[in-house]
Amino acid sequence: MRNRWVVQALGVVAILILSSxxxxxxxxxxDTTPTAPAASSTPDLSGIWSRLRDGAMARxxxxxxxxxxxxxxxxxxxxxxxxxxxxxxxxGDDPKTVLSDPIFQCFxxxxxxxxxxxxxxxxxxxxxxxLMLFEYDHxxxxxxxxxxxxxxxxxxxxMGDSIGxxxxxxxxxxxxxxxxxxxxxxxxxxxxxxxxxxxxxxxxDHNSMEIAFTIDDxxxxxxxxxxxxxxxxKPDWKIMEQVCEDNSxxxxxxxxxxxxxxxx
Amino acid sequence: xxxxxxxxxxxxxxHHGASPYDAKKLATLKGTVSDFQFINPHVVLTVEVTNDxxxxxxxxxxxxxxxxxxxxxxxxxxxxxGDEITLIGNPGKNGSKTLRLQKVVLANGHxxxxxxxxx
Numbered sequence: 607m608r609n610r611w612v613v614q615a616l617g618v619v620a621i622l623i624l625s626s627x628x629x630x631x632x633x634x635x636x637d638t639t640p641t642a643p644a645a646s647s648t649p650d651l652s653g654i655w656s657r658l659r660d661g662a663m664a665r666x667x668x669x670x671x672x673x674x675x676x677x678x679x680x681x682x683x684x685x686x687x688x689x690x691x692x693x694x695x696x697x698g699d700d701p702k703t704v705l706s707d708p709i710f711q712c713f714x715x716x717x718x719x720x721x722x723x724x725x726x727x728x729x730x731x732x733x734x735x736x737l738m739l740f741e742y743d744h745x746x747x748x749x750x751x752x753x754x755x756x757x758x759x760x761x762x763x764x765m766g767d768s769i770g771x772x773x774x775x776x777x778x779x780x781x782x783x784x785x786x787x788x789x790x791x792x793x794x795x796x797x798x799x800x801x802x803x804x805x806x807x808x809x810x811d812h813n814s815m816e817i818a819f820t821i822d823d824x825x826x827x828x829x830x831x832x833x834x835x836x837x838x839x840k841p842d843w844k845i846m847e848q849v850c851e852d853n854s855x856x857x858x859x860x861x862x863x864x865x866x867x868x869x870x
Numbered sequence: 871x872x873x874x875x876x877x878x879x880x881x882x883x884x885h886h887g888a889s890p891y892d893a894k895k896l897a898t899l900k901g902t903v904s905d906f907q908f909i910n911p912h913v914v915l916t917v918e919v920t921n922d923x924x925x926x927x928x929x930x931x932x933x934x935x936x937x938x939x940x941x942x943x944x945x946x947x948x949x950x951x952g953d954e955i956t957l958i959g960n961p962g963k964n965g966s967k968t969l970r971l972q973k974v975v976l977a978n979g980h981x982x983x984x985x986x987x988x989x
């Protein structure tokens with residue numbers, strides 16, 4: 607009988623210890639869940655951003671429209687051979703060949719070329735992802751920040767596969783797995799499937815964001831190169847519909863009205 | 871005998887930049903709007919112009935994206951069919967009756983900036 611009481615008492619103690627442990631563990635979970643590091647300490651890059659053109663140079667940035675090539679690297683011989691063709695074809699005076707640039711046929715622009723276009727983008731931060739919603743033809747860049755590795759089972763891809771991590775106030779975005787169908791710019795700089803783009807995105811003040819990027823493509827360039835872009839926050843703007851293909855039949859570079867004058 | 875040249879053929883062009891136009895030349899046209907398309911990827915304005923011989927000619931003028939122009943005060947009602955209008959812009963390199971707009975002057979003298987230096 608006495609032994610039974612002892613056993614029961616020990617059982618009660620054990621239950622109390624166990625429930626206390628469970629309670630403590632549960633409390634710990636409750637404490638950590640709402641204050642997970644990503645929720646409270648992640649810098650905020652969200653908002654609508656437009657790449658600054660007017661006044662960019664005055665602020666120490668380049669006002670890029672055609673290319674990022676001011677500080678580019680010498681090309682490897684294979685890339686130089688490609689550039690000889692693409693530069694004359696896509697950056698010459700003949701509209702017929704210039705317009706054959708894949709971008710003018712509404713193929714995706716790739717990265718970082720999408721930044722050359724005069725349309726804003728919205729950054730949205732959700733747990734585990736940073737989304738870049740480009741107005742230009744509705745492109746979305748999905749940058750995974752949950753620690754996953756690159757997805758190399760898809761592609762090669764037009765816009766590459768992007769993963770990111772926060773280093774202090776800077777989002778470091780690493781993008782690989784590109785196809786080689788895009789050009790880096792309108793001047794015709796090529797790249798290979800070995801293209802590796804690293805972007806460092808940070809607010810430089812409340813209304814401005816800098817994206818510094820590096821292009822590393824050892825098959826095309828003898829050393830990494832890149833530049834810095836500046837974006838202004840546009841709180842009053844919205845992202846509108848922008849469609850690459852729409853009124854092409856009105857523009858009609860195939861149509862009679864836009865043809866060269868008739869010869870008599 | 872008139873021989874129509876198939877000047878530019880091939881893929882259907884869409885968003886296309888300013889390369890078909892001669893940025894070194896500026897042309898000024900006065901005419902009547904017959905069509906105004908405030909849609910992507912480029913705003914297109916068709917204007918009937920009377921030439922030196924007294925004949926009516928259709929000119930197609932294009933500007934930037936409606937998105938960009940919206941942020942510069944334009945909207946789809948800012949120009950209407952029948953409006954008398956003055957267009958200033960870069961003519962097509964191939965001699966066609968096309969224009970890349972650099973400025974629009976409405977009948978009331980109000981100037982519109984197409985901001986077409988970038989695209």
